[in-house]
Amino acid sequence: MRMSPACQDLSSPRRLRGLVPWPASRRAGVAAGLLLAFAFGAAPSGAMQLSPQAPPPVSLEYAVKATYLYKLAPFVTWPPGEFDTAHAPFTICVVGEDPFGGYLETAVAGRGVGGHPFQVRRLGVLTPAADCQIAFLSRPGAQGIPRALDAVSGKPVLTVVDSVAPDRKGIVQFVIRRGRVGFEINVGAATRNHLEISSKLLSLALAVRDAP
Numbered sequence: 001m002r003m004s005p006a007c008q009d010l011s012s013p014r015r016l017r018g019l020v021p022w023p024a025s026r027r028a029g030v031a032a033g034l035l036l037a038f039a040f041g042a043a044p045s046g047a048m049q050l051s052p053q054a055p056p057p058v059s060l061e062y063a064v065k066a067t068y069l070y071k072l073a074p075f076v077t078w079p080p081g082e083f084d085t086a087h088a089p090f091t092i093c094v095v096g097e098d099p100f101g102g103y104l105e106t107a108v109a110g111r112g113v114g115g116h117p118f119q120v121r122r123l124g125v126l127t128p129a130a131d132c133q134i135a136f137l138s139r140p141g142a143q144g145i146p147r148a149l150d151a152v153s154g155k156p157v158l159t160v161v162d163s164v165a166p167d168r169k170g171i172v173q174f175v176i177r178r179g180r181v182g183f184e185i186n187v188g189a190a191t192r193n194h195l196e197i198s199s200k201l202l203s204l205a206l207a208v209r210d211a212p
Contacts, residue, residue: 057101057103058099058101062099065100065181066103066107067107068160070092070108070111072158072160072172072201073113073158075197075198075201076198077196078195079195086115089119090114090117090119091119091120091131091133092119092120092133092134093120093122093136094121094136094138095123095124095136095137095140095148096124096148098122125141125143125148126148126151128151128152128155132152132157133156133157133158135148135157135160136160136162137149137160137167137170145161149167153192154192154194155193155194158171158172158190158193158195160172161174162174163175168184168186168209169186169211170189171195172184173185182206185197185205185208186210186211
């Protein structure tokens with residue numbers, strides 16, 4: 001079966017041959033960036049770099065997931081009035097245990113979407129007043145993922161659930177298949193949270209569901 005370009009290879013040794021090592025942040029950016037190249041019909045010019053000579057400060061799996069988090073943003077439409085000002089920050093919240101360390105801040109440094117610079121916040125508990133545009137849920141502690149999702153149900157928050165704790169009520173669900181990071185999308189959950197997902201992104205998902 002042909003794998004969707006939405007999966008990024010984490011292990012294939014064939015991708016290591018004849019490659020010049022790049023900085024870790026650029027390698028992770030290429031991993032998720034290839035996905036977006038397909039979305040615009042552009043052919044990728046090279047394979048993802050997985051050189052063992054310059055490993056990222058987190059596992060390659062979470063370097064790729066961190067890059068996905070901010071690269072998903074341009075493919076999602078938030079409702080009018082989401083931001084107080086034209087340059088208000090776009091907030092990515094990491095709820096509970098943080099598997100990224102400081103890597104996510106490094107990945108988003110100097111970047112933004114629609115004139116809104118990315119910022120990262122860490123939360124012990126996700127609440128309706130958390131003011132997150134994206135909420136990443138991996139191991140949210142005592143609150144648990146179902147309760148965290150319920151807390152922002154109906155709020156314009158793009159919920160992204162980690163592959164270690166799958167919950168199909170989230171909007172984006174990371175999955176690992178054959179050693180690759182990919183994602184599924186629940187458009188019903190997106191509609192419930194007043195978000196519109198680009199058809200380009202939907203075409204790259206490993207699965208698209210329409211469940212409330």
